[in-house]
Amino acid sequence: MKSAGHTSSLFHRAAPVTLILLLLVAAWYVAAYALNAPYQRDLNARQGVTVTTGELVAQTMRQQKPTMPAPHQVAETLWKTTFGVPVTSRRSLVYHAWVTLSSTLLGFVFGTLLGVVIAVGITHVPALDRSFLPWIITSQTIPMLAVAPMIIVILAAVGVTGLIPKALISTYLSFFPVAVGMVKGLxxxxxxxxxxxxxxxxxSWQTFxxxxxxxxxxxxxxxIKVAIAASLVGAIVGELPTGAVAGIGSKLLAGSYYSQTIDIWAALIAGSVVAMLLVALVDVAGRLTARxxxxxPS
Amino acid sequence: MSEKPVISASGLSLVFATHDGPVHALSNINLDIHEGEFVSLIGPSGCGKTTLLRVIADLEQPTAGTITVNGMTPHQARERRAYGYVFQQAALFPWRTIAANVGLPLEVMGLDKAEAQRRVKENIALVNLAGFEKKHPWQLSGGMQQRASIARALAVEPAMLLMDEPFGALDEIVRDHLNEQLLKLWAKTKKTVVFVTHSIPEAVFLSTRIVVMSPRPGRIHEIIDCNLGADRPLEIRETLEFQRIAQQVRDGLRAGHSYDD
Structure with missing residues (x-):
């Protein structure tokens, strides 16, 4: 009885999500055609070939460097770079995802600890309550993309390179939701x-x-559900200005240098998948803890 | 009543400063409560009955007058855990089991484990919740939750119980049942009880004395003796004596302008 209810509730939750996904993919195909067609028509005109509409549609779906790659092109690249190459290869998305993930997790742990410490301070020290919150809100209005290179450069100048600087950018983005949420929670x-x-x-110790x-x-x-997603964004942003040689951010950068739009989209989707997995993991941990x-039970 | 009172208030006043000016929550309260009494504070909203209870419990500070609890200030009495407080809602911690909730004050007091376990077991049995130790609050009805909160108050083994409309949020059938149980508990434990209510039958059924309070400013209008004897079945509410006291309380409330618009 219980498991039947569970399955049907799973179905009821999965059905709308699947429907939205199908609509998105359909819209994506339409967009791919619309955005790639002008270049393709141009190209065909210059080469003096005339094609039917059907052929034009097919052509827009298999360009080498499309303005908007079609879903199946991205899927193919994702498949090849995820399962087609050894995970230790520099061409493997798993490898790059792991590089990004490791700094995400490190930054997330730092950020969570920092956020909790700030929240405990704010709820227990009246002076901090009045003085601290405006500053941490201000800290989040500074555009990360501008600050990230400076953090990397300054830390490199004092000899800190590698994982830590990237993780600190994740920390910067992830401590905020934890601090605000925990102030409310405490x-x-x-x-x-x-x-x-x-x-x-x-x-007050016992009450705490x-x-x-x-x-x-x-x-x-x-x-922390918000914080872990922010950490991932931080890690990717941290990889952009550093000329990082590995990580999802570096794949995005390399893709844009060489107009490898398919690679960019594949890396974007890999990033989203990692984010979804992380958020889902936190969600499960939250449910288990609640239980x-x-x-x-809800 | 020659012995010293457990609770003694004289000239007690409490004025809350609000944005709309001062609110006289309590005005010149004089009241002695003796050991083993069951005293009800009754009156309409705003008469200060809950505030008076909170002053006794050291949850509010009076602005004038004196009050002693067991011959001490309320603050000292609270530090010595002289009372158990029962709130309008059960106020159980949802993440704790019933046993862990009842044991909460004992943990705070730093009681040793064996003694704490003994008291938890004993007081859960006293409120007829044996078998529900491992349940969480949401698995219990409102009446059972309130019984658990009474067990929690009793686990401290205080000399007195301060109860702030403990059954106010429950339906009448459950309330009748808990009134009967509370009376048995009182007879068994001989504790001093100060009981805030806005129900006349509840006050008459439970009390040895009824303090009728009136609002604006919150003050004591009249104190009515009420002794229906040790053995009180619910049916006693149909007797003439019961109805005479109830009428007296109602008259007191009316004279104190409690029924004014």
């Missing part, structure tokens, strides 16, 4: 619960561990 206990702890003459921390757990998972904490 302040989420009801007045009644706080009064209850007060009536037991609980220390026995009430504020457990109450903030759902907020924690919501914010372990006795939450009502």
């Amino acid at each position: 302040r989420s206990p009801e007045v009644m619960h706080l009064d209850l702890m007060h009536s037991y003459d609980a220390s 561990w026995k009430l504020r921390v457990p109450a903030s757990v759902p907020y924690f998972f919501t914010s 372990a904490m006795g939450a009502r």
Whole structure:
């Protein structure tokens, strides 16, 4: 009974998603034709060939460097560079994804720790509450693309290169949602619960561990879901200005240097897949934690 | 009643400063409560009955007058865990099991594990929740949750219970049932109970004394003795004596302008 309900709910959730995906792919094909056709018509005219509309459509779907690659071209490249080459090869997307992932995860861990520390500070030190939040909000309005090269250059000047500088850019982007979410979470206990702890003459340390921390757990998972996606963006952005030789960011950069639009799109999709997997992983971790904490199954 | 009162308030006032000017939540309260009494505070919203309870519990600070709890200031009494407080809602922590919720104050007090376990078991049995130790709050009905919160208050083994409309959010059938159980519990444990309510039958059924309060400013209008004897089945509410006291409470509320527009 329970498993049947589960399957049908899975179906009910999967069906709309699949439908949207199909619509997107269809729109993508239309866009590929519309964007590639002018160049193809131009080319055909210069070469003096006349083609039927059907042939023109087919031609727009197999250009070497299309303005807009067709979905199957991207899929083919994705397949080849994911499964067709050894994962240690520099042509492998898995290799590049792993490079980006490793700095994403490192930056995410740093960012989460930093965000939690800031949130604890803000909720427990009134001076920080008043002085800190405007600054961390300001920190997020600075365009990352402009700051990232400076971080890389400055750190390189003091001898820090490799994974750490990229991870720090992820940290910069990911601490913010965690700090904001955890401030809200640590302040989420009801007045009644706080009064209850007060009536037991609980220390603020006890109130923190026995009430504020457990109450903030759902907020924690919501914010790290945002933070891990931001970390990935940070890692990719960190790879762009560094002339990085590996990573999804470097694939994007190389693709744009050589107008390899298909490669760019393949790398973009690889990045999205990694992001989805990471967010899904956090989601599952959140659900398991909620269940372990006795939450009502939803 | 020659012994010293457990709770003694004299000239007690509390003024809240608000944006619309001062609000006189409590005005010149004089009240002595003795050991083993069951005292109900009754009155309409805004009469200060909950505020008075919160002052006793050291959750609010009076602005004038004196109050002692067990001969100490409310602050000292709270530090010594002189009372168990039961809120309008059960206020159980959703991530803790019933047993862990009842054990919460004992953890805070730093009681050793064996003693804590004994008290948790004993008090869960006392409120008839044995067998539900491992359940989480959402798996229990509202009435059972409130019983668990009473067990949690009792686990501290306080000399008195402060109860702020503990059954106000429950339906009448559950409320009747819990009233009966609370009375048995009171007879068994001999604790002093201060009970805030806005239900006349509940106050008359449970109390040894009823403090009728009136609003604007919050003050004591009248104190009515109420002793229906130790053995009180729910049916006692049909007796003349019960109805006479209920009428007296109602008259007190009316004289205190509680029924004014």
